Amino acid sequence: MIEKYNIPTPKQKRVRIDEEISFDTFPCVLKVDLPIHKSDIGAVITNIQNIEELKKAKEIILNNLKKHNIEAKYLLIQEQIEGIELILGGKFDDIFEEVLILGAGGTLVEVIKDITYIDTNSDEEEIKKAIFKTKISKIFPEFRGKKYNLNALIDVIKKIQLMFKNENIVEFDINPLIINEKGAFAVDVRIKEGVKNKKKFTPKKYSLFENKNVAIIGASEKPIKVGYAIAKNALSSKANIYFVNPRLNELFGKKVYHSVDELPEIDTAVIAIPTKFVIETVEKLAQKGTKNIIVISAGFKEAGNKEGELKLKEIAENYGINLVGPNCLGIYNSEMELNLTFSKAPIKKGEIGIISQSGAVLTALLDKAYFYDIGFSHIISMGNMADYNFAHAINELNNQDSCKIISIYAEGLQFGKEFLKAIRNSKKPVLFFKAGKSEAAKKAAFSHTGNLAGNYEMIITLSEIAGAIIKPSVESLIFAPKYLDKKEAIIVTNAGGPGTILTDIVSEYKKIKDISEYINALNKVLPPTWSHNNPIDVIGDATSERYKNVLEILKNEELIFVIVTPQFMTDSVEIAKMLTNYKNTVPIFLGKESFKEAEKILEEKKLIYFTSLEDILRIL
């Protein structure tokens, strides 16, 4: 296999145990040709300098094998390659299919775990990004006076990608893969063949956001029903809205159809009816040519009803439609001013396209977004993802011009390779938050969605390498977009300590700007003891006037964190009022008792402000 894919190996020779041993390249290594931890039982001897030593080495190995009761037929003689040991392995993963694992090698690989993941579809640039996520990559291009050939490593990885994709291999290990100035050499290889169990991914034919004629199946007059909320939220849309309910004649002044059969031709249907009627209704709608079906109703996989879920998937595939859900909050399409969710908070028009696996997380985000005037171009609540999945959603949002940024909340993933492709091909930034990092959380996620949360590190690493922006907080998904293109930050503070702590937090995500250009101007408005540095410490006796003078000087800056601590002279109410005029600032009022009034002002103006430093993670 290794030969077929032209992967460099040391010069080597396989000899039968009972045949005379010989080799022509020294130093060399002799080892038993068996898939075991050879060094642990003394079945590898290195640094063999000549034919006599080779013969002696054979005796020693045969002896050691005997001691451990291991039977072997062949020995392997290899040219000894000097260099640094890496390990390059591969595993067929439930989510991402063929995935490579690269890391520091040697006997301690298991304890050190300095590894990275590489998708078999990654190009050279991504492979490089992946390599440089390991600590061992610090050997490139040179380490302790010796050169290491990065290109040779990339070349081997590319060949292995091909091998893994093309062959019936479910697992393999190249351990060690020795790298030196000349190249990268596979010294020991173990391959496990098997059948890859791949799920078929079908790209979507229709846009989910072609919503001219929309039916709400299960529209209700009872305010405690989800079908009421959706009908009400949908009412003011530019689309034609049709209601269906067998018990009603009229709702919100509109005619109510008694069954799906009576409906005119529609492109989109939302289903909020008892579980037992869902499948037949979906089938009828699909037959009628409905292209987008959003199943709000629950009672499927999450409730143990796997059969019903499979049936939904089957219908969607048979008719080639978009089936979103089941067990979801709905969708929103700003271009049609169409809110097909049962969100309590209204939804404002904006530039974020959000894709959420959890309806509740989405609800909470929408509630905050409305308060803080954050708008959305599109919303897709994914629910159980019987059919429509993350890859479909990302591709869809890429086709929507009004969506400028894509935010994803995920617990588990399906079709990982397609997910990575969608991220890779995205013309818009993709923000990504993944729940289920800890073992305890994985258990929780499984119990509430029936989905395996997957290997957190693998999902995060592969997504980041493919181009996703990994977010530290779920609220970043709605708060961070506003600050995403602001790469440099200035901190203005009336106290040094909090400035230092904030610098720790912010500097992981933004550059702490060099403010040399402002020093002269700042000298004129600040007391001589100011910090002369970013954070700009305006000193504890700063009043709103002094803060204002500083902000005037910085008025062309894009991102200024303004820390206010309750110092003796701090006129916090005036500072709060003043700050409402500076759109480039993020106010942080570190206190509570002294800031009751100031908080009210910020709250009324719906400013995004903070009262804790760590909270800033929300916008980073």
Add this chain to the structure above:
Amino acid sequence: MIEKYNIPTPKQKRVRIDEEISFDTFPCVLKVDLPIHKSDIGAVITNIQNIEELKKAKEIILNNLKKHNIEAKYLLIQEQIEGIELILGGKFDDIFEEVLILGAGGTLVEVIKDITYIDTNSDEEEIKKAIFKTKISKIFPEFRGKKYNLNALIDVIKKIQLMFKNENIVEFDINPLIINEKGAFAVDVRIKEGVKNKKKFTPKKYSLFENKNVAIIGASEKPIKVGYAIAKNALSSKANIYFVNPRLNELFGKKVYHSVDELPEIDTAVIAIPTKFVIETVEKLAQKGTKNIIVISAGFKEAGNKEGELKLKEIAENYGINLVGPNCLGIYNSEMELNLTFSKAPIKKGEIGIISQSGAVLTALLDKAYFYDIGFSHIISMGNMADYNFAHAINELNNQDSCKIISIYAEGLQFGKEFLKAIRNSKKPVLFFKAGKSEAAKKAAFSHTGNLAGNYEMIITLSEIAGAIIKPSVESLIFAPKYLDKKEAIIVTNAGGPGTILTDIVSEYKKIKDISEYINALNKVLPPTWSHNNPIDVIGDATSERYKNVLEILKNEELIFVIVTPQFMTDSVEIAKMLTNYKNTVPIFLGKESFKEAEKILEEKKLIYFTSLEDILRIL
């Protein structure tokens, strides 16, 4: 040196280059006896099996030395020890003096950096804690069928601690220290001798909190002056309070002394006067027998006035007094009901003793603490720490019975060994937050205090090993004490997603409790689709009644996070009201627009509640 301290080494022999080579233990290793990276230039040959090979190895090494133009006089022959390579080094640190560094060895030590720090005063238990902070420690007691002798490693570390403490060594490296079943062997040792520049630490003779007769020097009638705030805050104390101000005769109905000389005997003085008068005033007070002097006035090291700062230190040492500050917020002593700070927010009596290097961070914390009814036994604002430092403060709080928990905010440290001793000897939990992790923040800290922030990892590791509880957020210092002894948490939520995210966050600090014992009881009050697991998902249609039923069942639990998302049936105001009756809950209302009323209720009741999941870090 290694012999003197009885540190095991392989059998070895030093031979002159021009003498005949011989050795009697094989396999052995031959190397040049020079303090260079030998393996990089081919000056080490391993696995030598007999005398002929040894001679050949000598030739090769001499050749390689010649090639690199290196002159040498001696070669070293060593018994070859098989095992795992560690590195044990030591450095004389500005803060912690003698510190050991232990980690995975081998050529890649520089890139892998799997290291831990060990204080030379650490006992066996601490040494073990330190060792198990490395990844390489997974080899103990057994790795891949081979045993590794942990006790031998501990023994070597103990001997090295002694050596480093006793000898004029400023730096050393044992690389490698090879560990196997039989022991731990120093194979190659490099020692740098030199003079250790140790600063003298003087323990305090008097308690800082003997405050019966207290003078406020610089008491003022002008509300914009710090001297006004301190005088006012101090007024209601059980102590006798004396005011000093040359311009005033009366303040708050009390006599004002015109100079320090006129004062009766006092034990404690707070100084809030212009910088230029501080030193002479401190000296006069010390002469009068004042034992505790708190210098609020700034204008010393932080303003470039190092000389003044040194003078303060000198006076404190000469008179053996406690000199707190300069440039600080003051102190608070709950037993005397004595608030000697200029904090805006009043201070409530409680069980936390807080020590803060930053006055502003303290101010912000006090402001929140007052609002949320969090009280303090003692407060010490450290300021520049010209004299009184963290070790003094920790020891002091240990002598105060009313202090049950010690919280420390630090930027830089001094007298690290004494700091660690104080933590080690503390009978009370010590919570520790250290600012200045990032390079950018270190720069900021330096510019505002003139203190070097030090090596963050070293400070955190050593402190944790000595027994400090490292906190993830500065606000934890006041919010976490209440939850510190609550080891197990239950999460109750009306939505799965947020439950999963919170589990990720909480499980790093608390155990996610096994709730098997409650399953039957919960089955009776929850719909059949509830999660049957912790997090307890009470399902999206949960009302306050359902939440209440669950909380009744859990009423004996110590820590319950209650997540409320704005679902369709969520009566958030009723839930908020209901929650105020359950003292064992931490409410998390994930939303904003829908929760305006609920927030008001929680705010009015001064409940510690949250609106973001990540915010929970504050109490962990």
